[in-house]
Amino acid sequence: MSETAFRAIGLVVGALVLLTFLVLWIRNTRQARAELGSEMELAPNKKPYLSDAELEGPKLDRSLSFALVVLGLCSLSLPFYWLAEPGRQEGAIENWDATFARRGENLYTNGAQCVNCHAAGGVGGVAAYVFQDADGQFIANASWTAPALNNLFLRYSEEEVEYILNFGRPGSPMAAWGTPGGGPLTSQQVGDDLITYIRGFQIQSLDPVAIQAAGDEGDPNDEESIAAQAEADEIEADIRAEVERSIAAGEFETIGEAVFNMGLYSGYSAGSYSCARCHTAGWSLGADVMAQVGVDLLDPEFAGCAGGNPSGIGFSICDGAVFNHFPDDTWLMPDGSWRTDDMDGIGPNGEAGVLAMDNTLILLDDKGIPVDGTGEPYIITDAGDLADCGFVAALWADDNGNVYPYDRDGTRLVVDDSSNGFVEPAEFVAPADAVNVIEFSDGRIGTGCEVIEMPPRTSQAMFEFVYNGAEAGRGYGRGGQSGQGMMPGFGAMLPPDYIQAAVDYVRGL
Numbered sequence: 247m248s249e250t251a252f253r254a255i256g257l258v259v260g261a262l263v264l265l266t267f268l269v270l271w272i273r274n275t276r277q278a279r280a281e282l283g284s285e286m287e288l289a290p291n292k293k294p295y296l297s298d299a300e301l302e303g304p305k306l307d308r309s310l311s312f313a314l315v316v317l318g319l320c321s322l323s324l325p326f327y328w329l330a331e332p333g334r335q336e337g338a339i340e341n342w343d344a345t346f347a348r349r350g351e352n353l354y355t356n357g358a359q360c361v362n363c364h365a366a367g368g369v370g371g372v373a374a375y376v377f378q379d380a381d382g383q384f385i386a387n388a389s390w391t392a393p394a395l396n397n398l399f400l401r402y403s404e405e406e407v408e409y410i411l412n413f414g415r416p417g418s419p420m421a422a423w424g425t426p427g428g429g430p431l432t433s434q435q436v437g438d439d440l441i442t443y444i445r446g447f448q449i450q451s452l453d454p455v456a457i458q459a460a461g462d463e464g465d466p467n468d469e470e471s472i473a474a475q476a477e478a479d480e481i482e483a484d485i486r487a488e489v490e491r492s493i494a495a496g497e498f499e500t501i502g503e504a505v506f507n508m509g510l511y512s513g514y515s516a517g518s519y520s521c522a523r524c525h526t527a528g529w530s531l532g533a534d535v536m537a538q539v540g541v542d543l544l545d546p547e548f549a550g551c552a553g554g555n556p557s558g559i560g561f562s563i564c565d566g567a568v569f570n571h572f573p574d575d576t577w578l579m580p581d582g583s584w585r586t587d588d589m590d591g592i593g594p595n596g597e598a599g600v601l602a603m604d605n606t607l608i609l610l611d612d613k614g615i616p617v618d619g620t621g622e623p624y625i626i627t628d629a630g631d632l633a634d635c636g637f638v639a640a641l642w643a644d645d646n647g648n649v650y651p652y653d654r655d656g657t658r659l660v661v662d663d664s665s666n667g668f669v670e671p672a673e674f675v676a677p678a679d680a681v682n683v684i685e686f687s688d689g690r691i692g693t694g695c696e697v698i699e700m701p702p703r704t705s706q707a708m709f710e711f712v713y714n715g716a717e718a719g720r721g722y723g724r725g726g727q728s729g730q731g732m733m734p735g736f737g738a739m740l741p742p743d744y745i746q747a748a749v750d751y752v753r754g755l
């Protein structure tokens with residue numbers, strides 16, 4: 247039973263008791279007879295009192311039954327009081343939460359002074375940091391971005407937050423605060439006070455499930471869900487505006503790069519939406535400071551590849567490990583859904599298939615030649631699309647003018663020719679009258695080509711990993727670090743197409 251039901255029952259019982267007393271009181275005053283005069287005058291004809299028989303009979307019976315009713319009411323109200331206990335306990339918990347939050351706020355602003363680095367309301371800020379080289383020589387006074395905490399519970403579970411607070415981020419300005427990590431705060435100060443306080447200033451999650459859960463479950467149209475949706479829309483619009491602004495301002499070239507590095511120049515949400523703060527060394531110190539040691543944070547050779555901050559939290563994500571861990575490429579269909587089934591051997595005779603943008607299935611034989619068709623193989627362009635060419639350069643000449651035959655997928659048919667001083671084949675020059683010429687990155691040249699645009703290809707598993715973050719008991723990436731506040735989940739923070747863009751950007755590094 248809900249708290250309100252208990253309150254209603256209590257009110258009814260209370261009203262009954264009150265009513266009984268009221269009735270009693272009125273009856274009493276009305277039965278009492280007015281004084282008629284002085285005792286002396288009236289004594290002789292004073293009305294005689296009730297007889298003993300009447301007093302000990304019906305009169306007594308009435309009084310006793312009335313007492314019984316009142317007793318019954320009293321004993322009934324006891325169990326009702328006991329029934330209301332859960333509601334009272336709920337109230338007590340609320341009270342405790344308010345106490346925790348008050349203590350947490352005091353720790354945040356005075357005791358531990360998180361506010362100095364993460365700012366009031368957890369909007370994020372910076373921490374003073376002395377940047378030194380490997381030998382301990384001074385390079386610069388820098389600021390290390392201290393990520394916003396008003397979206398902390400969108401990316402981490404409570405368990406993970408507790409771990410971060412207990413152990414800090416060694417090597418960064420974020421100290422270990424809890425006793426398990428050698429810090430000054432008790433488990434109640436970390437696990438109850440700070441966590442309750444920080445939870446209290448979280449912004450709305452973008453996750454549809456969380457938006458629904460903001461209101462009455464099962465009713466998508468109740469006011470709270472609608473308000474939560476409106477808040478989420480506003481937050482999403484703000485994130486999109488920041489990404490679009492940064493591209494328009496020339497800070498980044500693609501949406502993926504902009505998401506990966508969100509806030510590098512603008513300090514948006516103190517980098518809390520970015521990937522690079524953990525995956526690009528020195529990113530948290532800022533582009534200007536890193537330039538002093540000659541590092542361009544956006545250089546593809548460096549971005550995402552140089553490993554994480556000195557805190558050691560991040561890892562290089564360009565060394566091929568990503569593809570070993572997330573090899574399952576799949577096709578993103580034009581309608582936004584994923585095609586997950588294996589495209590190898592899906593033809594009636596075991597041919598491999600590919601899907602074009604218009605959703606038509608193209609079957610290829612083992613040489614890549616379309617089963618239905620032209621006899622020329624499809625070639626995958628640098629953009630990942632299929633090129634259907636009327637002619638593909640199949641003979642390449644070497645520096646000595648020797649021409650060698652290549653088969654349709656670019657394998658040289660004469661391999662052992664070192665005695666002739668074979669070098670790499672010279673470039674094939676397309677005839678002057680050729681149309682729709684495509685130069686492929688492997689050196690081949692196609693003429694009369696028709697390009698079939700393919701849906702973007704990426705890995706669903708990798709998308710899901712970045713969406714969900716660490717998941718307890720599931721191996722992922724470089725080992726399950728779940729519970730330790732490492733790889734965050736971005737599903738409640740970033741719109742799915744931005745997560746996709748970041749994943750594509752990482753896969754292209």
Ligand code: HEC
Nearest residue numbers: 358359360363373390391392393410415418419420423557
């Ligand atoms: C001296 C400045 C400083 C103080 C004080 C400080 N922090 Fe931090 N905090 C940081 C920095 C810098 C980082 C980012 C470290 C990194 O790059 O991994 C951080 C990271 C965090 C994170 C991880 C967030 C994420 O998404 O990676 C949490 C949670 C956090 N701090 C909470 C707190 C709380 C709570 C307090 C107070 C008890 C506090 N911090 C005090 C500077 C500070």
Ligand code: HEC
Nearest residue numbers: 520521524559560567568712723724725727732733734748
């Ligand atoms: C707070 C730091 C942090 C942020 C922010 C972060 N990551 Fe990570 N990420 C990690 C850590 C730590 C790992 C290593 C996995 C582990 O915990 O064992 C990791 C692992 C990965 C991996 C798997 C790499 C491998 O080979 O194992 C990918 C891919 C990845 N992150 C992509 C991203 C993307 C994309 C973003 C931004 C949307 C992002 N990360 C943001 C800390 C971070």
